[in-house]
Amino acid sequence: MRSFGRIFVEIWRSVRFELLSTLGSLLTIFLATLLPGLFWIASKNLTQTEAELKSGLTMDVFLREELTVEQITRLTKEFMGLGGVTGVTYVSKEDALNRMMQKFGPKMLAGLEDENPLPASFILSVDKSVFTQGVAEALSKKISRYPEVDDIVFAGDILNRLGNILRTTEILGFALSVMVAFAALFIIANTVRVAISDRRKTVEIMQLVGATRGYILTPFVMLGGMLGFSGAILSALALNWITGYVSNHLIKLVFLESHEIFTFIMSGLCLGMVGAFIATRKYLKI
Amino acid sequence: MLNVEGVSKYYGQRQAALSNISFRIDKGEMVFLTGASGAGKSTLLRLLYLEEKPSAGRILLDRFDLSRISKRKIPFLRRHVGVIFQDFRLIPERTAAENVALTLEVLGKSGREIRRKTDEALNLVGLLGKRNNYPYQLSGGEAQRVSVARAVVNEPLVLLADEPTGNLDEQNSRELLELLSEINMRGATTIIATHQVQLTAKYAKRTLNLVSGILEKETR
Structure with a gap:
């Protein structure tokens, strides 16, 4: 516990010395982690939407004219035998008009009851195999x-x-996130470099009284970790707000799950620690 | 206790800062290392606290062979060597007590022990009342006494002082040497490098005189 206290006191001393520079770094890290977070949420939502669309997707087969019961039975049986088709529903001209009326309201389609222009159709439910290259085309061709x-x-x-x-x-x-992560790594390394430079005299004295390398560099690595951690937390809060705002005003979005938030924040922490470790390797010659 | 055997130190184009230096210092001794600026006093001390390694020769401090010690073990050796500098080298953002305590914090001592030993060391140098003062709130003499407290708080095998009076007036210089002498009488082996020979006369201690990196003469 005592050594944790010591580390935090050392971190606070570094922060106090370069408060503006540290706050600047925190802001930059916040922005740098915000971008991958936005991509993550966008990708998550788009993937989910895509999956939902795929699971409810149908193939509409429009017919030249209304069919007899025998024809409907025969074609239903034959379509069900085609690969990828999981369900067949016959929609008569009248059913099609009713559906249209339900969707757009009777006023929009007033007058169509006498002269219904909508064709009868089969609605084929299809499975995921239909999304494989060429399968949908082959199925269309057969039908x-x-x-x-x-x-x-x-x-x-x-x-x-x-x-x-x-x-x-x-x-x-992903590519942009990697680039931004590298930029964040550089920013953190630079902040820690400044902290090392500011505290060079302290480091020398610590060495003089017998401090080990680990004792000296731990607070610097933790400073980087704390910057990454805090930046990621701020970023997660901002992402939550952005997701909520978009959901309320534009389109319903899902936010990250709790384990995903944890991963996001821990990534910030690791990024910070790695950046700081690189800086200590390069600038802390002990 | 300290054996320096044929030690030389070269920089660059074989320019000798120290040439074939040999001497032995026993436990509890107080020794003055004298010589003009550039004679090699600080270089010799740097070898003793492992800031540098000798180019040739061997240095034995107690059970440690300083010329062969690995980089990883240097911090552990430094815990047995107290060092005082001309420019005090106190950490400006730490109080007097915190500067002294650093030596014990590094060793992982308990909070209670750190407090007790720090206060003892500050009391020894007469600055217990200024334990919460920052270095900028101390005079030169007081700052140097804090650095003495930091150097001795861990009861090192040897106390090295590199021109400790260099930044002090005559009164403070004499008081500091008195303090170092008192610490030596308590049992700490003490080596003081100084070019102010007149200050050393009073103590009638062993003196090693360096001239251009060579141990010119030794007086007792």
Whole structure:
């Protein structure tokens, strides 16, 4: 306990000597950790949205005309036999109009009851295998061969493209986060270098009275850790606020889970300690 | 206790700061190391507190061979050597007591022991009443006495003083040498490097005189 107290007193002495510089570093680390945090939350939300869309995705098979009960039974059976199809629902012209009315309201579609332009369709529920390259195209091709089929609409293509954009964003976010982490590492190392420089005389005297390398460098490494830790906490608080604000005003977002927050803050701590350790290796010649 | 055997120290192009120095100091002795500026007094002391290593020769301090000691073990040896400098070398953001306590903190002593020994050392140098003063609140003589307290608080094997009176007026210089003499009489082996020969005369102690890195003469 005593040595912990000693370390914190030493840290406070370093901070007090260079208060403005330390606060500046804290602010920079806060901003530096904010960016990876934003990417993390964005990626988490987009991935979740993508998964939700994929799980509820259907293939709409529009028909040339209304089918007989026999035709519906036969086609339902045949479509169910196709790979990737997990469910088949027949939507008659009337059902389609009712659905449209429910969605947009009767006023918007007034008059369509007499002359319904909507086609009958089959709605095919599909599994994840359909998102594999080429599977959706092959399935569409098979279905389009049926003479009853007029057109096929599958949003999976768009979703696949969205997925590709997401992956690119994730890679970009990761690359940017790594760059920002390096910048934070440099900032922390520089703050610790200044602290070492300010306390060079103290370090010399400590060496003179027999302080070991560990005794001397521990407070500096802890200073870096504390900067990283505090910066990450501030950043987590800001991210929580940003997520809440966006959820209330724009689009519902999920924040990080408690274990993810813990990882985020611990990453800040480690980043700080590593940066400080690099600085002590380079500038603390003992 | 301290054996210096054929010690030389070179810098750069084989320029000798010390040449083939040999002497022996027994436990409890007080020795003056005299010589003009640049004679090699500080270099010799730096070898004794392991700031530098000799280029040749051997230094034995108690059970330690200083010429062969590993870098990792240097801090542990320094705990047995008390050092006083001309410029006091006190930590400005620490009070007198905290400066003295540092020596014991490094050793991991308990808070109670640190407090007790620190107060004893400050009492010895007559500054217990100024234990909470910062170095800038102390006179030169007082600051030097705090550095003496810091050097002796751990009861080192040997006390080294490098021009301890260099920044003090005559009155303070005499008082400091009295203090060092008193500490020596309590049993601490003491080596004092000084160019102020007139101050040493009173003590009739052994003197090692260095001239251009060579041990010119020894008087007892």
